[in-house]
Amino acid sequence: MQIGTCKSKPGKLTNGELPLCKYKNLYLKIPIFIAEGEAPGKTIFISAGTHGDEVNGIEILYHFMYALNLHKLVGTIIFLPLTNPWGFKENSRYIPFDNRDLNRSFDKKGSSISYKIADSLMKNVIEKCDFGIDLHDGRTNVLLPHPRIFKKDESEFMRELSHVFGTEIILEREGESGMLAVESFKRYKIPVLTIEVGGAKVIRNDFRNQAVGGLKNILIYTNMLNGILSLPVKQFILEQREGYISPTKGILYLEVKLGDAVKKNQVIARIHNPISNKKFIVRSRNPGVVFSIRREAIINKKESILSILHFKISKRKELIPVQAKMLINRTKPEEIITRPTIILDNILSLLGLSYKFIDESLRASFEKIDEYFSLRKSKH
Numbered sequence: 397m398q399i400g401t402c403k404s405k406p407g408k409l410t411n412g413e414l415p416l417c418k419y420k421n422l423y424l425k426i427p428i429f430i431a432e433g434e435a436p437g438k439t440i441f442i443s444a445g446t447h448g449d450e451v452n453g454i455e456i457l458y459h460f461m462y463a464l465n466l467h468k469l470v471g472t473i474i475f476l477p478l479t480n481p482w483g484f485k486e487n488s489r490y491i492p493f494d495n496r497d498l499n500r501s502f503d504k505k506g507s508s509i510s511y512k513i514a515d516s517l518m519k520n521v522i523e524k525c526d527f528g529i530d531l532h533d534g535r536t537n538v539l540l541p542h543p544r545i546f547k548k549d550e551s552e553f554m555r556e557l558s559h560v561f562g563t564e565i566i567l568e569r570e571g572e573s574g575m576l577a578v579e580s581f582k583r584y585k586i587p588v589l590t591i592e593v594g595g596a597k598v599i600r601n602d603f604r605n606q607a608v609g610g611l612k613n614i615l616i617y618t619n620m621l622n623g624i625l626s627l628p629v630k631q632f633i634l635e636q637r638e639g640y641i642s643p644t645k646g647i648l649y650l651e652v653k654l655g656d657a658v659k660k661n662q663v664i665a666r667i668h669n670p671i672s673n674k675k676f677i678v679r680s681r682n683p684g685v686v687f688s689i690r691r692e693a694i695i696n697k698k699e700s701i702l703s704i705l706h707f708k709i710s711k712r713k714e715l716i717p718v719q720a721k722m723l724i725n726r727t728k729p730e731e732i733i734t735r736p737t738i739i740l741d742n743i744l745s746l747l748g749l750s751y752k753f754i755d756e757s758l759r760a761s762f763e764k765i766d767e768y769f770s771l772r773k774s775k776h
């Protein structure tokens with residue numbers, strides 16, 4: 397396979413440049429690597445840096461790429477570590493030539509340079525793949541690692557991949573026009589899984605390692621690597637996290653950390669407006685777990701402080717995530733290693749509930765969901 401100046405070789409990782417399109421007198425190029433296994437198989441891509449100010453995906457991609465054992469890889473992986481190097485240079489989310497969001501520019505008609513970049517990525521790389529993974533992070537807020545799936549146009553296979561990535565949380569939401577994951581499936585039926593890890597221009601090694609493990613899980617599940625899947629015992633499909641925004645411009649003092657369990661009415665943040673010298677207190681509206689959190693201390697009115705994955709106790713005394721479904725992974729000892737959960741443990745210890753309690757109550761109520769998720773081998 398050759399893409400741009402990068403020619404693949406069996407058992408080797410090769411690299412080169414991919415010229416995408418012309419802008420004025422300049423050829424816009426991005427770095428490309430191809431890892432070809434010794435045995436033939438599927439072709440997939442892993443991309444990052446579509447938003448030039450999101451650094452976590454780039455580092456996850458490089459780390460994963462160099463950790464791959466190419467003698468054991470079945471098939472080919474095309475790596476695009478930085479699809480928006482122009483934004484990265486300017487520390488910007490957007491393509492600086494027209495100030496558009498590249499991840500809203502796929503399958504769009506028009507003369508905008510971002511549309512041309514997106515179109516060229518689609519034709520040169522995405523079209524050639526069986527599926528892909530697109531890595532992102534949370535910009536101003538640090539996010540707990542999770543995949544995102546879309547309510548419409550999303551394939552069953554994509555849903556399976558989102559579980560297999562192995563985080564405790566999967567976010568399901570409406571897709572937007574021009575997103576890579578939305579348009580690649582709509583136009584070519586090529587599933588692209590969007591993954592969000594960390595953010596706020598900081599790298600968290602624990603999150604990076606978790607994401608690298610998740611990518612490895614995906615290769616195992618799709619028969620591109622031999623191995624055993626590592627999954628948490630329980631996973632949540634979350635439709636909406638509850639956001640908390642600042643009531644004022646001010647200086648933010650956070651009273652909780654990412655992943656912390658919080659009680660109802662617990663103080664989660666204090667904001668000091670140094671102009672009026674007024675102090676504001678923000679309290680949690682429900683018990684839950686901190687899902688994303690701001691890092692910068694200066695905050696504007698209506699900017700996001702944090703978001704919380706909320707839980708409540710139902711009438712039947714079950715602990716249920718608010719606006720979310722919970723999955724209990726089918727245990728197949730020969731195929732998966734189950735990991736204990738962190739989020740669930742945090743909330744259980746806060747509410748003084750035991751695993752026994754939750755296991756008994758959940759076993760009955762989530763039996764149907766358990767049936768839904770079976771680790772059958774992919775048809776793709």
Ligand SMILES: [Zn+2]
Nearest residue numbers: 447450532533
């Ligand atoms: Zn992004």
